[in-house]
Amino acid sequence: MSEELRHNLALLCSYHPSIAEVCRRLEINRQQFNKYLAGSSHPSRSNMRRICDFFGVSESELLMEPQQFEEIVALKRKPLQQEALSKPLRHLDKLYQHSQDLEKYLGYYFRYFYSFGNQGKIIRSLALIYREDNKYYWKNIEILRDPYTGRSSGLNKYEGILFYLADRLYILEYESIEVNTITQATFYPSHRARIGILLGIQTGGPTRRGRKPGASKVALEYLGRDINVRQALKRTGLFDPGDGAPRSEIISLIENRMEPSSFVLDVDEP
Missing domain, CATH: 1.10.260.40 (lambda repressor-like DNA-binding domains)
Structure with a gap:
């Protein structure tokens, strides 16, 4: 060599x-x-x-x-020079100008979806929506841990931005450790006084096993603004649909089934 x-x-x-x-x-x-x-x-x-x-x-x-x-x-x-960033930042600024208020969505969520890289497994991760300088941001931590053995096969951290446009919530995130993947998720907003579950569709792909793009239904379960983060992280991991950890209500919402007459994966408003 x-x-x-x-x-x-x-x-x-x-x-x-x-x-x-x-x-x-x-x-x-x-x-x-x-x-x-x-x-x-x-x-x-x-x-x-x-x-x-x-x-x-x-x-x-x-x-x-x-x-x-x-x-x-x-x-x-080499980092991009400021002038090289000006054009893409203009696009983001335009979206921010048209985005509606997201204050009610601040707080922590469990995020549920069928894993792109671990067939048949459901990922439950911990996400946070927060505000800085009148803009809204997103963080998400995936610990690919077996709930029975406690052994972890990986850790993914995501950061991103949020927009509220045309009565839909948009999240654009990237994996912030290796910076090797981008996910875009679209959710129905909540029109109730208390947020329960937000349901939507996300596109992306596995971070480790292959490069095949995919799409899946995804659910966000609201936990609140002030939680025990350490305890919440202990509840994250990879789960079998039948082990009772993710509730049956959640599982039914994120099942990726298409009707014979359908040509795209979509999700009905909950």
Whole structure:
């Protein structure tokens, strides 16, 4: 294995929290990956393609002289200048100008949906809608934990923005650890005095298993503005539909069934 590949691979890994996290997301055995880093083994063709796709580089770049590769990586990671951001920010500002008030939706929620990457499992995560500088934002934490063993297979953190347009709530979020996926969700608003469950549709894809885009029904269960966050996080995880943890009411709302006469996945107002 070339010294260039060993050095350049180590540089790319340095931008991530840990080697273990990189291996988990690449789905490459840690022991095998350590051999790549040590220079004692060369990635197979399929693993090389997986590594390049994950880090956003080409194979030819990965085999460059280290100093040249460092310059390329620095350019790819260089923050956008303010003038380059002005146009997309104008689009967001226009949406904010037309967005209605979201004050009643502030607080914590359990978020339920069928997992894109864990077939047949329901994810229950903890989300927060909050306000800063008269704009509304969103945070969501997914702990992919088995509720019986307590073992976790992953952690995803999302951040995003909210809009209330044409009697619908829109959430646009991105995975904030690896910054490798975007989800867009649309919900019916609540016209009741007390928020119960918000129901909608979301589009996205798995963060670890493949690249296939998907769509699913999603429900937000309102918990309140002042909760015990630690205890709420303990209730998050991956669940089987029949284990009784997510209520049957929730499960029926998020079932992704399409009528024979339907051509798109949609959701009726609750």
